[in-house]
Amino acid sequence: MDQEPVILALCCHYCAYAAADMAGSMRLQYPSSVRILRFPCTGKIEVNYVLSAFERGIDGVMVAGCLEGGCHYLEGNLRARRRMERAKQLLDEIGIGSGRLEMFNLSSAEGPRFAEIATQMHNRIVKLGLSPLRRARSEVLSGVAVMAQASAAAIAGETK
Amino acid sequence: MIVADRKKIPEIRDMVCRHKRVLLVGCGTCVTVCLAGGEREVGILGSAVRMSLKLAGHTGVQLDECTIERQCEDAFIDVLAPRVKDYDAICSLGCGAGVQTLAERFPSTPVYPGLNTQFIGILESQGVWTEKCLGCGNCRLGEFAGVCPITRCAKRLLNGPCGGSRQGKCEVDADRECAWQRIYDRCVALGTLEQLDAIAAPQDWSTGIDGGPRKVVREDQCIVGLGPKA
Structure with missing residues (x-):
């Protein structure tokens, strides 16, 4: 169990999160290594937040936003893509490798696509191996809980 | 900034x-x-x-x-x-x-x-900053319609343009504006084109960094008795 990767799926409320919900309703299978965190928009996700995930020993991060042109906030997903490119560049410089981070675009109607990209990301991380900064599984999961608080705060700020 | x-x-x-x-x-x-x-x-x-x-x-x-x-x-x-x-x-x-x-x-x-x-530069557009001032210590922007040829001309020409001005761009870098084209255009817009007829005097470089690190002292602002060192 300790060798199973922990992957964060940072999902936009308006697309990927609904798609993940649909994947569940459709009883589609995807790896349990993927932990879903909900954001009001992928444009809310800072480079710092992504790096802090890796610093906590998380093995991979997938950012899932709306289809290009379909952002609820017009261009949040486009900004997110540029930010993730920068984060990838930093991950290469750090030595973790940019392959552990990926951005995907999908619509809320694409439950099967969510299961597909979650599986794709899981397989990629399995191939890369656990993060070189990996900690004990319990510590990593505690880190996920802290990251979840930040995403919950982002959602709360959005709905106030 | x-x-x-x-x-x-x-x-x-x-x-x-x-x-x-x-x-x-x-x-x-x-x-x-x-x-x-x-x-x-x-x-x-x-x-x-x-x-x-x-x-x-x-x-x-x-x-x-x-x-x-x-x-x-x-x-x-x-x-x-x-x-x-x-x-x-x-x-x-x-x-x-x-x-x-x-x-x-x-x-x-x-x-x-x-x-x-x-x-020392400005925000040109989001995510793009460009150099505008060399800090030469002897500002002559008034002579050049507010466009600094010392900073923005690749050859630092005070009497330009050179022969490498290509449709408003610099021969050194096709993405760089020709400073002298900008000076000319500004003078046309301001109606001060005749000021370019004069030969610009050579720059006094002694006020620049080549003369060593510089200092600005305002005696009236210095604390009395402690001098500029305070």
């Missing part, structure tokens, strides 16, 4: 790796505006350098972060001073002036630069 950009993570890591406790200090002024060394960038670089240190086997290095309002003025460093005694080294995300002000304030603490200071 002063424009800077960050150094590569391995370069910063290799500077600080031999210390046990390192404080990464951001600056809330120019480098915050040019997105190189403000609070957000300190958070990003802090996280990145910590991970890089661990991966390189330097597991014993503690790297903490803070940002002060301004690094290049001693009074603003007062808030930082009580923390510094707890650290073996500082990595500054300020400009070169900030790094040196910290180094002077904390003589027994090594101070390393986390940024490469580039130039």
Whole structure:
């Protein structure tokens, strides 16, 4: 169990999160290594937040936003893509490798696509191996809980 | 403002790796505006350098972060001073002036630069900064319709343009505007084209950095009895 990767799926409320919900309703299978965190928009996700995930020993991060042109906030997903490119560049410089981070675009109607990209990301991380900064599984999961608080705060700020 | 950009993570890591406790200090002024060394960038670089240190086997290095309002003025460093005694080294995300002000304030603490200071410039468009002033100490923008040929002409021509002006672009770099085309266009717009008939006198370079580090002294602002050193 300790060798199973922990992957964060940072999902936009308006697309990927609904798609993940649909994947569940459709009883589609995807790896349990993927932990879903909900954001009001992928444009809310800072480079710092992504790096802090890796610093906590998380093995991979997938950012899932709306289809290009379909952002609820017009261009949040486009900004997110540029930010993730920068984060990838930093991950290469750090030595973790940019392959552990990926951005995907999908619509809320694409439950099967969510299961597909979650599986794709899981397989990629399995191939890369656990993060070189990996900690004990319990510590990593505690880190996920802290990251979840930040995403919950982002959602709360959005709905106030 | 002063424009800077960050150094590569391995370069910063290799500077600080031999210390046990390192404080990464951001600056809330120019480098915050040019997105190189403000609070957000300190958070990003802090996280990145910590991970890089661990991966390189330097597991014993503690790297903490803070940002002060301004690094290049001693009074603003007062808030930082009580923390510094707890650290073996500082990595500054300020400009070169900030790094040196910290180094002077904390003589027994090594101070390393986390940024490469580039130039005095402006925000041209979001994410793009361009150089506008060389700090030559002898401003002649009035002669050149508000466009500095010393900074913006690749050849620093005071009597331009040269033969390499190509449809408003510079022959040195096709993406760079020809400063002399800009000067000409501005003079046309201002109705002052005849001022370009005069031969511009050679620049007095003794006021520039080539004469050594410069100093501006305002006697009326100096504290009486203490002089410019106070």
